[in-house]
Amino acid sequence: MALLAKIDTFIIDLPTIRPHVLAMATMHRQSMVLVRITDSDGIEGIGEGTTIGGLSYGDESPEGIKLAIDTYIAPLLEQVDLSRVGSVMATIGKYVVSNHIAKCAVESALLDIAGKRLGVPASELIAGGRRRDSMPVAWTLASGETGTDIAEAEAMLEARRHNIFKLKIGKRPVAADVAHVGAIKAALGDRASVRVDVNQGWDEVQADRGMAMLADVGCDLVEQPIARHAVAAMARLSARHAIPIMADEALHGPIDAFAIAANAGARIYAIKIAQSGGVFPAHAVGMIADAAGIGLYGGTMLEGTVGTAASAHLFATFAQLQWGTELFGPLLLTEDVVTEPLTYADFELRVPTSPGLGVAFDEDKLAHFRRDRTTSHHTLQGA
Structure with missing residues (x-):
């Protein structure tokens, strides 16, 4: 004991x-x-x-x-x-x-x-253990300036660090935000996936217009375009548009995961261990998504190295991780408090192999x- x-x-x-x-x-x-x-x-x-x-x-x-x-x-x-x-x-x-x-x-x-x-690594204590040793990692372009974001994305591609980019939008008028996204997608072309996160910044009417326009400029998904409680509106938007909605703030554990799946409110789940209440509840969210045919994306609360390692151990156990992950939190920091940083290379994060979290x-x-x-x-x- x-x-x-x-x-x-x-x-x-x-x-x-x-x-x-x-x-x-x-x-x-x-x-x-x-x-x-x-x-x-x-x-x-x-x-x-x-x-x-x-x-x-x-x-x-x-x-x-x-x-x-x-x-x-x-x-x-x-x-x-x-x-x-x-x-x-x-x-x-x-x-x-x-x-x-x-x-x-x-x-x-x-x-x-x-x-x-x-x-053993923590991943071996979750479900059937790890299924992968590394996973794709997106980078968020969040300066708000189109030229700055394009230059940042080009540098990431050149360094082979990221080829998935998420843009934070929702503060500006819809047309201005879409123009910003479209310019970045046009500059990067087929070399990268471009996605957006609205962080609940739109109402349903704005989302209806914005999602149609984003599909036209080549955006791959729209994360949480409207308020987290508006599951019925999320379902209406999902039914009307080919571009998929990814649930994030609406997803606070298995109960929310089931409700969104039952109402067809999203086609992708951004799974976050912090938002779910831990690794085990987040694993349950992933199992509900799998059963409902909903794609998985490994989300982040912009954790540092410790939280990112814990998330990576969970995501390594998922049978499917169709949309990659967003575990770039440590890379956003100029300083860290661990002895060895996590390894990012060839557009992926490597899951630690030492016992426990490995940090x-x-x-x-x-x-x-x-x-x-x-x-x-x-x-x-x-x-």
Whole structure:
């Protein structure tokens, strides 16, 4: 039986290579919650909970994630066998409603411990284990400037780092946004897939017009064009247009996945472990999509290396990953807090092969970027 010896939860703020423009916010840095759990055998696991733009994107903030873990989840961990990850998460789910990102961070750390205990990568603990060792990775062009975005895409193609590009749109008039997308697609041609993410920025009328125009300029998919709760409108748009809708913000775990599939609201799912509530619920989302004939895309909350590694371990187990992934979060950062970065080459991300998540903290960098700048943790008496 593995008991909790110590848990340390902290926020770090890392600078980004450029402003990242979304429909609801512009990011100038990424704030993420990191959790370090040590069990009674001395095995340490790490996890990450990251959101986008504070509370402008969703209902969890970095500060709220840390509070949920420290105040409500940590005491529950004192009462359970940490080696039984599924059972632990069921206990947390019984006493903590929602707070998906906080739960994801803790579950990732427990999977890291479990993999290290058994000497296997975390992907081998999910369903039937990994089916692939690498996966395609998209890059988001989010400067908002057409010329800048084209130059950035050309540089990525030249470096063989990305040949899938997603454009953040929704702030400008529909015609202006489509002109921006069309110019980029025309410049890249058949060398790359071009997609858009509206981040719920349109209403149904705008989406109707925008989707038709985007299909005409060669765009491959439209991610979450309208509000996440408007499943009926998503179904109407999906029925009217050949260009597929990808559900993202509408997808918060298996219940949403089933409802969207039942209503034909999307033909692609952007699966995010944080938004789903962890690796195991996200796996269930993938199974529902498979059963419904819905394509899969490995989404991101712009996590750093720890969260990206956890996502990659899950996506490596999917039988189909038709639309690739978006696990570029670490590449958006100018600094990192791990000893070895993830490997990106030949348009793909390689899944770590070391036990657990396969990544480890660089303690000096971690100490530098912690908001509290001190090591404060909860150690159990007598541990």
